[in-house]
Amino acid sequence: MLVLDDALMTVKAALLDNSSLVRAVASGRRRNALVPYRRVELRYVDLATGRRLQVTAYDETQAHIRNVDEGVIQTALDELLATPYSNWHVDTTTETLQLRVTKKGRPMLHRASRETPAVADRGHDRLKQRRLDESDALFSALGMIGPDGGIKPTRRAKFRQVQDLIGLLEPVVDDAVTKGPGSDLSAERPLRVVDLGCGNAYLTFAAFRYLTQVRELPVQATGVDVKAQARARGNDLAGILGVNDRLRFVEGTIRDAPVDASPDLVLALHACDTATDDALARAVRWQAPVIVAAPCCHHDVQRQLAASRPPDRYRLVTRHGILAERFADVLTDALRAAILRIVGYRVEVMEFVDSRHTPRNVLIRAVRTGATADEATVDAYRSLIEEWQVEPVLAVGLADLHPALRGRG
Ligand SMILES: C[S@@+](CC[C@H](N)C(=O)[O-])C[C@H]1O[C@@H](n2cnc3c(N)ncnc32)[C@H](O)[C@@H]1O
Structure with missing residues (x-):
């Protein structure tokens, strides 16, 4: 029968091979035992001074990283292997090795060869690139962490969405700071x-954690939703994470929920139908330096298109329901982007989450420049609404800001 020490020696041999180790994770604790960290990850990294064993130990709130010199790797591994973790998962370029220690203390060792060899990533700043690490307290507070200390398989899509949002926020954070508080930025x-329309607030918290933990900015954030339960849940979670002095949730509509002062960054993610227009209009009126909006369903323009007669030369586009629907989506967001340009924003429209996960995957990112809209954009906008006989809700909401936004004429 395999004894635990022999099984641990097998794991150690795999951990010591600095050419083939891809990654190893120790997690869980043996019966009646305590471990100092809930999860420890190991990999080799190439630094300017040579190859090191990088040990990342996660406690409840953060990751502690150290790079171990070659001469003391054996000792560091002996210490780790003597710690009563109940699971070791080791990926090498050629196999996967799993050691589980049962409740009775018996080792169960499983090895499986890979069909195709894996490649080891030796970059040393991977953690930083991941933007919001899965060890962030947010994910355990949201119940997204499984018993092995990693993101639960059922929550991986949400985790990816969080990372996608952060990736899309990243390039405009500096704009929000410089065009917002600038050098006055302080507590x-x-x-x-x-x-606006924060719902269950996964993304509100993700943006907040990213800005405060990763970018280390002082932030005051407010989540707005018409549902009382969204406010209650958001405030509870902010309390659990100890941030309710800087992140609060209010119940109210996007149009007129009380928000203390003009924001520097407005998010509106999947706010239903024209609620996105309400959010964009409010953000414009606040003169928000940065707006990040992911539209949701688009019924309004769809209804207007159905009621109007499309230009004859385009009737094949709207002949089939599904195509008419998709066209209305595209038209709505193209008009929103144009309106934002007309009222003084630089606008990008991009993919939010991978379209395999949801068809509602467009994101509008706008940075206020205050520049006067060029004539070509205004003309193109006017001809589009006149040809298709539509009146975007956003244009109605901002009609006093530019003559081009007043009616179809
Ligand atoms: C599809 S959820 C999106 C939640 C979250 N932003 C996300 O992306 O995961 C839309 C949320 O917007 C809220 N909502 C829709 N219209 C609203 C309005 N006019 N005022 C305030 N909240 C609104 C809904 O109650 C819902 O919680």
């Missing part, structure tokens, strides 16, 4: 963030 004048 007294933090970056102000508002999330």
Whole structure:
């Protein structure tokens, strides 16, 4: 029968091979035993001074990283292997090795060869690139962490969405700071963030954690939703994470929920139908330096298209229901982007989450420039609404800001 020491020696041999180890994870604890960290990850990294064993130990709130010199790797591994973790998962370029220690203390060792060899990533700043690490307290507070200390398989899509949002926020954070508080940025004048239509607030918290933990900015954030339960849940979670002095949730409509001061960054993610227009209009009126909006369903323009007669030369586009629907989606967001340009924003429209996960995957990112819209954009906008005989809700909401937004004429 395999004894635990022999099984641990097998794991150690795999961990010591600095050419083939891809990654190893120790997690869980043996019966009646305590472990100092809930999860420890190991990999070799190439630094300017040579190859090191990188040990990342996760406690409840953060990751502790150390790079172990070659001469003391044996000792570091002996210490780790003597710690009563109940699971070791080791990936090498050629096999996967799993050691589980049962409740009775028996080792169960499983080895499986790979069909195709894996490649080991030796970059040393991978953690930083991941933007919001899965060890962040947020994910355990949201119940997204499984018994092995990693993201639960059922929550991986949400985790990816969080990372996607952060990736899309990243390039405009500096705009929000410089066009917002600028050099006044401080605890007294933090970056102000508002999330309109925050729902269950996964993304509000993700943006907040990213801005405060990764970017280390002072932030005051407000989540707005018409549902009382969204406010209650958001405030509870903010309390659990100890951030309810800087992140609060209010119940109210996007149009007129109370928000203390003009925000520097406005989020509006999947706010239903024209609620996205309400959010964009409010953000424009606040003169928000940065707006990040992911539209949801688009019924309004769809209804207007159905009621109007399309230009004859385009009737094949709207002949089939599904195509008419998709066209209405595209038209709605193209008009939103144009309107934002007309009222003084630089606008990008991009993919939010991978279209395999949801068809509602467009994201509008707008940075206020205050520049006057060029004539070509205004003309193109006017001809589009006139040809298709539509009146975007956003244009109605901002009609006093530019003559081009007043009616179809
Ligand atoms: C599809 S959920 C999206 C939640 C979250 N932003 C996300 O992306 O995961 C849309 C949320 O917007 C809220 N909502 C829709 N219209 C609203 C309005 N006019 N005012 C305030 N909240 C609104 C809904 O109650 C719902 O919680």
